[in-house]
Amino acid sequence: MRLLSVAVLASLLPAIPSTAFAQSGAASAGTTYYVDSRAGDDAAAGTSAATAWKSLEKLAAAELKPGDTVAVKRGGSFTGPLTLEAGGTAAQPITIKAYGSGALARITGSDDDCVVVKGNHWAISGLHASNCRWAGFRLDGDNNELSGIKADRNIAGVFVSPSGSRNTIRDSVLTDNNRMSVNDDGGDNDSGAFGVLLNGDDNVVTGNTITGSFAKSADYGIDGAAVEIFNGDRNTVTHNISRNNETFTELGAQKGKTATGNVFAFNVVTSSRSRGSFLITRGSRHIVGPVKGTIAVHNSVYLPAKDTIGWSCHDGCSPSILKLRNNVISVGGVAGWEDGSGADEDGGVYQGRTSKFKPGPKSVIADPKFVSRTDLRLRPGSPALGRGVALTPKWYGGKAYGKDIKGKALSRPLDSGAYQH
Template identity: 25%
Template sequence: MKNLLGFGLLGTLLGSNGDASAVRRPDGCADVPSNIYYVDSRAGDDSKVGTSPASAWKSLEKVNARTFLPGERILLKSSSMWNGQLWPKGSGVEGRPITVGMYGGGVKPVINGEGLFEDAVLLKNQEYWEIADLEITNTGPQRAERRGVHVALENYGEAHHIYIRSLTIHDVNGVDDVKPNGGINYTSVGAKKPSRFVDLRIENNEIYRVDRSGIFGWADSWVRSKWNPSLEVRLRGNHLHDIGGDGIVVVATDGAIVERNVVGHANQRSDGYNVAIWAWSADNTVIQHNEAYGTKGQRDGEGFDSDWNSRNTVIQYNYSHDNDGGFLLICNEGGHKPAESAGNTGTVVRYNISQNDRTRGINIAGPVKESLIYNNTIYVGPDHSVDLLLFSDWHGWSEGTSFYNNIFYVAGTARFSYGVSRASDGAYVTAHGFGESKDNLFDANDYYGVEVAASDSHALTVDPKLIAPGQGTDGILSLTGYRLQAASPARKNGKPIEKSGEQDLWGHAVPSCGATDRGAFQSDDCK
């Protein structure tokens, strides 16, 4: 307490002014000023104290040399530009994070790593930080492992309250053979001390022209024998476009929420297997209210994915369109021991819309178990030919997949099929049928323009009378054409689903008036 009080008094004597706010210490002993430090690349001076705009520091080196205290703020001057790395030291405490932001205008200050640093902005073994309102780039003359932002843990234990918000990250020319490099990456390794994040938020960032990944998490605790998942991970409101490989990926998490993101044109430059939005080695992930479009290629190329070593993933209320590899991948690589992988069990896919996704609608690959796929609307336009549902072998076949209340609206050509073989570019040779998959259940689906799947005792084969199918553009708000007309035969006769999520894509209650509709729209009148 004595040293901190001394620092507060010194800061006051040296120039802390009305910009510094008095904050109660966590121990309740005294009010201590929380200094604000200003940095101005043009008019700053590192010989000054930095605690007012008139006495701002000039360089990132000055910022990086200081160990900041809980509650302190670092403000970078609007429109300032720095070449180098931002790595401020220190940690906050609960209720008093250290924050990085901007002042003096509306143009974000720029951090340009110039390819000279692996990470343009870095936090390592730190917690209680909030970073916002920066523009970040990191391009070198040749490709190398690079990132815009890296939040890293190494034998640290639990790191709390890391918030990365409202950044613009672009032009990071990382390498293709390392997934956790590119835009924003959070990583944890803990051979000596297991490490993980608790309360990690990555929100409202714009990321473009980065390689390989947009937002990617990595942890050595993904393996089940060392399972130590990060908790309270929230990835929301981010806009990504022109991404070399994967868009948004959560790894080694429990209860992560990935919502209201837009990922356009992922997998643009990678030779690997990439998806716009997905979870791997993650339990109880909720992926909702997102849009994914324009993912390139068939390795894998889908909009969404529930991947192996994951349990109870929920993919709901999303919009997928124009992805080369299709709407959805649910997969599990067979052959792993339980100490390594929990397989893929209990995936739920509901109230999503797929419009003109290419080549495949839903691909269920490997020994996936107990997936439940219901009340989705999948539209195939007149110019497209699609394996609407594709079962494939990945050291085993799926078991116990259920399909209820879906609308398969095919104006082009589609079929239910299985993979006979797969080419190096990810394309399948397919044949009619379900291959060696087992215990598939179909009930109360509408098959318009495609043959009925076997044993669907309450199937419809008529036009579901959507208001204007195929007219979706950009954004979930463009999907009103997928609502059911008043005279739709798909109203009020769907299969009741327990624990159905209680609402449809538009927020209407499910069931409504004691009945369930087919497709992603639930009518809310009782006529």
């Protein structure tokens, strides 16, 4: 999304926090209800697999309470939406999980977003949202967690609306969310093809695999992003695997709004597509700028095609706009691009056909020696080994995220990139 206008937002939207979020492990003392699209019966009690309900409508109408659990049978298929308005608590979230064997239950439907979470403190896993009106999963509430979910063929696999904050999207698979919602000539306003779209604040996106976020655009040729942030502050995007997306992340804010203090750490980004980028952000001269305080640390990026960009900080870049540390970025195009006074960069290894930025004192332009095109671990002799500069936890979202993409604790000397050796 290059620009999402106020009018577009109004047409699309209805009138773990930064610390580790662990709702799914909380003890539940409530009732467990079962839903089975094939063998269920809405006239049944719903409190056992043998008396399961059949429909999402029955589930949505249930008076769920903190500590309750909903078990949805695998292999089923539903027409959405599933709207969740009840609320749990931090100690007793309301949980949705899968049971049985086979594929995750699939929810689809062109009339609405498939799973709409209006309440707070839900822990949702084991659902698959596909080919929905706009979003597979929409989070309007706070302190909710999505884990182990799937989303595909949507405009946004997961959408955190402006009212959604302190939510977590983790350990999930978001594939081929490759549709546009606005796609017309002119206006610089085409929008769509998001793995995750964050319009809210203080959300965490971690441990996910995000692929195929791109679609044809009348304005831009191709558009899309694994994780898009628009008008969202202090979001943490960390330890994700990104493959074959148009860009990994693009940031913007409409005038009068902010997208400040977002962190991208320990992500691995690869693509075999003919174009792509890792990070796109803007200064004050851009129509959706300035985007202030973005931090990108310990990311590993390999985009070998010619029409590629490692990172771009344009229309008034400065250290207040973008800070980069300990990244390893190899592209076939522009390794990094800045204007104005430039970004604050150090500890990186860069390879590209060209670049326009001032490397930091410990940064180097060199072949990072990745193991392969898709395996971005470092081979012996890599210039990224031991090159990283020391960082406090605030650089990568807090102590809970102080580990590499494989879970290895950080220790000195630090290697640049997402992998420590």
